[in-house]
Amino acid sequence: MHNFRIVIDTFGPDAGPIEVIKGADELLKKHPEVVLTLVGNEQLIKENIQDLARVKIIPTDNYISNTENIMEAFMNKKDASIILAAQETKAQEDAIGMLSAGNSGALLVSCLKFLASPDLARPCIAAVLPAENGSFTCLVDTGANIDCTPSQLHQFALLGSKFMRELYGIESPKVGLLSNGVESTKGNKLVKETYPILEAEEKINFVGNIEGNRALSGDCDVLVADGFSANQVLKVTEGTAARIIKDIFIYSKKTNKPEFTEVAAHLMKIYDLSSLGGGVVLGIAKPVIKCRGNSKAITFVNTAEMLINIANNKTLFEGKDNDRS
Amino acid sequence: MHNFRIVIDTFGPDAGPIEVIKGADELLKKHPEVVLTLVGNEQLIKENIQDLARVKIIPTDNYISNTENIMEAFMNKKDASIILAAQETKAQEDAIGMLSAGNSGALLVSCLKFLASPDLARPCIAAVLPAENGSFTCLVDTGANIDCTPSQLHQFALLGSKFMRELYGIESPKVGLLSNGVESTKGNKLVKETYPILEAEEKINFVGNIEGNRALSGDCDVLVADGFSANQVLKVTEGTAARIIKDIFIYSKKTNKPEFTEVAAHLMKIYDLSSLGGGVVLGIAKPVIKCRGNSKAITFVNTAEMLINIANNKTLFEGKDNDRS
Incomplete structure (x- = not known):
């Protein structure tokens, strides 16, 4: 059985490195073909991983952090986990990709510095989201490039198209x-x-402008979209869904109909x-997945499986949308 | 009983002028203190309004339209309904405000041209939306200014604060x-x-940045927010809610539990x-409400009532959020 190495930056999630390490432990149990490089606190990793034989630790x-000036951080923190992880992803030939829930900007700079593709000027982060009709929509860019130029959006369109063609078979x-x-x-000036x-x-099949309610x-x-606007689409969708689920719990209580909580659970x-996955950095030499700050252990298992699927050249999320309608 | 005049531009809604005129007819029945100026097709108005004695028609x-170049349209269409309505709102002393579901940009230019306030450079459109905790959030600007400068956002903050203080008593x-x-x-460069x-x-109580999921x-x-980003917040919220409501109908059918449609109806x-109301143009001499393209007859009744409340200096939406929790 072929060994896939996945490199994981354990710093970044709101809940701290423990969620990442727990996810790594689950991943090892579920996928015997995977070996890991974990970048982070050595003791915490050793205490929480069972099968340490399949783990290389970069301590x-x-x-x-999310509030730091990225360029300054790059100058002064050569041993920051995200930098070490990107270097490792480049250095190890068997590394199929990298996961990080760290600072998006820092991740992007790391990708540019260590994993740049010769034919591309500017990577972006693609989030693949379940669409209403059961298909998937690839949203680019989701946070890496906040202020964009038209030529960057043009490049995102090409990268997103290639991704959906190759990975989703469209x-x-x-x-x-x-x-x-x-x-x-x-549109605004940019649009x-x-x-x-x-x-x-x-090279693309352009269908025109799309409004937020049809995103x-x-x-x-x-x-x-530029990273700022795409961030609104992502977060407003999530915020509205969370709010409606709360509305249903309140209504269930108010009307004394506990059966309505089943609807909330379904939604x-x-x-x-947050459990669905992360954003895939497009336009670089190896796939890197940016997991969101609120990621849980399961997120790291799911996103690692995206890397495995990419490595296997299988359609992503294959068969995963069965319980959606 | 005092007569309030409300000026209504009947062109603009996706469904055509008939929705506006039906709303005007309902409004007249519900509010004996109101008289109207209706701008639009004379015959259609005459055929669909019962109490024509309380209506002045500007034919x-x-x-x-939504696709026109606004500046060109202003040069060539002096008799466009939105222009005539703004002129009438200025000219009639008893006019307490104006309603239009027309082109946002054209409405803004009309407001600037005919209803400009001497102390303000740039009006904006405020949408007052029901917030999760039962309060209301005033979103500025919702579409009038698509590309903004920091000093415009500063002015929107001042206008929005004044509006919520005066109309909502906060x-x-x-x-x-x-x-x-x-x-x-x-943030992006602007933010x-x-x-x-x-x-x-x-002069304002600034609480910092707010992410889309907490909007x-x-x-x-x-x-x-700039008009482009605010538009995403509005439309993504609406789109997500519509989608979830559909999800519930599908789930209700799939599980053969028709009682779940009650949850959908509640949501x-x-x-x-679209029925809640429209955006209020702030920073001009008289209140003007921009109704959305998908407005129905009831929208025009609700928004006219906002104007009546403003004229009466009452808190807007008073007592209207009782069935929200």
């Missing part, structure tokens, strides 16, 4: 541009300048975006 | 800035430049943002 207690992925109206005249570029690009409708397979399964 | 069949409204992270270092300005402004949590009373009442 460090240094990391880049021959001609429909590409939409997030805007505040469907008409080609709608208005990007529209004709996407329209003229023959995850399945109208497009790839939704292009919680569909809209738990 | 026109011209309007500015002494020191909490002002949040929509961002992609709560830390003061997070990062706006943050210190809001922090230094003594309508009630963490702030006024949420400041539809809470999240029907």
Whole structure:
């Protein structure tokens, strides 16, 4: 059996490194073909992993927090976990990819520095989200590039299309541009300048502007947006779902109909975006997955499985959307 | 009984002028103290309004569509309904305000041209939305200003605060800035430049950055954002709610439990943002309400009641959130 090495930065989640390490332990139990490099506190790793024979530890207690100036951190924290993890991912030939729940900006800079692809100027982070019609929508960029240029959005459209074609087997992925109206005249300056570029690009199947209420409708397979706007789509979706689930619990109590909590439980399964996976950094030499700050142990198992699927060149999430309708 | 005049532009809704005119008819029946100026197709108005004695008609069949270049339209369509309505609102002393579901940009230019306030440079559109904790959040700007400067966001913060203080009786409204992270270092260029300005402004109670998942949590009373990002918050909220309601119907059918549709019906009442009201243009001489494109007859009744409440200087939506928890 072939050994896949996955490199995991254990610092970053809101709940601390323990969630990552627990996830790593589960992953080892579930996937005998996997070996790991874990970057982080040596003692904590040793105490919480059973099968240490399949783990290489790169010990460090240094990391880049969410509030730090990234460029300064890069100068002063050469032993930050995210930097060591990216270096390891590059160095190890059997490494199929890397996971981190650390600072998005720092992750991107690490990717650029150690895993840059010769043909691409600017990587982005793609989040693959379950769409209303049972398909999946690839949202690019989800946080790596906050202020974008039209040529960056153009590149994200190409990267997202390639990703959905190769990993999801969609021959001609429909590409939409997030805007505040469907008409080609709608949009902020960035969107208005990007529209004709996407329209003229023959390598993609551009379907025009997509409004926020149709963002995850399945109208497009790839939704292009700057990182700031994409962050709103992600977080507002999640926030609204969480709020509605709470509404249902309140209503169930108020009407004295406990059976309604079954509806809430069903929705919680569909809209738990934090367990679903992470964002995949596109446009670099090896796949790197950015897990969100609120990631739990299960997130790291799920995202590691995305890396395994990519390595196996299988369609991602294969058969995973069965309980969605 | 005092007569309030409300000026209504009948062009604009996706469903055509008939929804507006039906709403006007209902409004007249419900509010004997109201008289109307209706701008639009004379015959259609005459055919669908019972009490024509309380209606002044300004006949026109011209309007500015959503896809037009606004400045060109202003030059060439002097008799567009939105322009005539704004002129009438200014001209009639008893006019307490105006309603329109027309082109946001054209509405804003009309407001600037005919209803400008001497002390303000740039109006904005405020949407007042029901927040999770039962309070209301004023989102500024919701579409009038798509590309913004930090000084515009500063002005929106001041306008929104004044609105929530005067109309909702909140002494020191909490002002949040929509961002992609709560830390003061997070944000796109616009947000990062706006943050210190809001922090230094003594006339507002600035509570820092607010992420999309907390946008309508009630963490702030006024949420400041450029029109493009605010549009995402509004539409993604609405889209997610609509999708979840559909999910519940599907689940109800799948599990053969028709009682679950009661939950969906309850949620539809809470999240029907289109009937809730419209955006109020702040920073001009008289209140003007922008109704959304998907407005129904009931929307025009509800928004006209907002104008009546403003004219009566009563707290808006008074007692309206009783069935929300």
